[in-house]
Amino acid sequence: MADIVKRMKLGSEGLEVSVQGLGCMGMCPETEEAMIELIHYAINSGITFLDTSDVYGPYTNEILLSKALKGEMREKVQLATKFGITRKDGKFEVRGDPAYVRAACEASLKRLDVDYIDLYYLHRIDIRLPIEVTMGELKKLVEEGKIKYIGLSEACAATIRRAHAVHPITAVQMEWSLWSRDIEDQIVPTCRELGIGIVPYSPLGRGFFASGPKVLEAFPEGDYRKNLPRFQAENMEHNKQIYERVSEMAGRKGCTTSQLALAWVHHQGNDVCPIPGxxxxxxxxxxxxxxSVKLTPQEMAELESYASADKVKGHRTWNPTYSWENSDTPPLSSWQI
Structure with missing residues (x-):
């Protein structure tokens, strides 16, 4: 399959990745051997852009990747990890202060057992301090060779612009799928204006476009998706119509529903690299x-009509506080006073 997976430039700073990545969040350390085999299979198939975070586990996902990337495997991949989400007293807290930025990077380097991180994302925006303060420390890490490229996740257009002015942003990771398209008005145009790559996470609607309402049966105990508004019974009863329409079109196209939904994301542009997990x-x-699934402009429009914003019930995330809509940070001038 390696001949199917082409290469692409992600952003304008020189990072080259496979046109599709692999989200590793759901890989369980309890099945370590099988997960390492899966990662190796992906790499040998041409999927070389691997995505993790220090909060996955926490920490265990990075450790799993460190084992999978021993020896020559490390030089075959573009390794992305994230920082900024911590747990404090059982609650999530977002941090972007310089001391934490450096400590988090050093810890990830150690867990991953690598000399550098290819793409280092700020996982969520710390709205208590100017984005320039966080970016200043990330810029130092680039200069020291500990990270090669900088990314942001769930950042609004204004925050992206301000961050990019401190040091070029290579990629912005956002939720983007047939039924999560809120980034199209502001985020996508801003990234394209600035030459920033777009990395859609959850391109299959957090599993919805893989099996529709039946996906709920596959969620293990404690799976965060059980709390998502779109997966609540009253909303799912409505949203299942979207899946049924996409599934019907997939039948006409001779592919699976998940393949059709993922192909739609791939057709968004040559600056887009989804990371299905x-x-x-x-x-x-x-x-x-x-x-290999090709879509005409007419087919793209048809798909989009099935999952337009007015036809989707429920917010895409369990906590909108941590979405790009609430990621503005104070002006730098306020920090200097």
Whole structure:
């Protein structure tokens, strides 16, 4: 399958990745051997852009990747990890202060057992301090060779612009799928104006476009998706119509529903690199095969009509506080006073 997975430039700073990445969040350390085999299979199939975070586990996902990337595997991949979400007294807290930025990076380097991180994302925006303060420390880490490129996740257009003015941003990671399209008005145009790559996470609607309402049956105990508004019974009853329409079109196209939904994301532009996550070999192969699904402009429009904003019930996230809509930070002038 390696011939199917082409390469692309992500952003304008020189990072080259596979046109599709692999989200590693759902990989469980309890099945370590199988997950390492899956990662190696992905790499050998051409999927070389791997995505993790220090909060996944926490920490265990980075450790898993460190084991998978021993030896020659490290030089075959573009490794992305994230920082900024911590747990304090059982609650999430977002931090972007310089001391924490450096400490988090050093800890990730140690857990991953690497000399550098290819793409280092601020996972969520710390709205208590100017983005320039966080970016200043990230810039130092680039200069020291500890990270090669900087990314942001769930950042509004104004924050992206201010961050980019301190040091070029290579990629912005955002939720983007057929039924999560709120970034299209402001975020996407801003990234394209500035030459920033776009990395859609949850391109399959957090599993919805893989199996529709039945996905709820597959969620393990404690899965955060059970709390998402869109997956609540009253909303799912309505939203299942979206899946049914996409599924019907997939039948006409001779592909699976998940492949059609993923192909739609790939067709958004040559600056877009989705990172569908999976822990199953069959799903990985299906995701790779989605690269062969071609859509006409008419088919794109038809798909979009099925999942327009007015036809989706429920917010995309369990806590809108941590979404790009609430990621403005104070002006730098206020910090200097």
């Amino acid at each position: 999976t822990s199953k070999l069959n799903n990985l192969n299906q995701n790779i095969a989605a690269l």
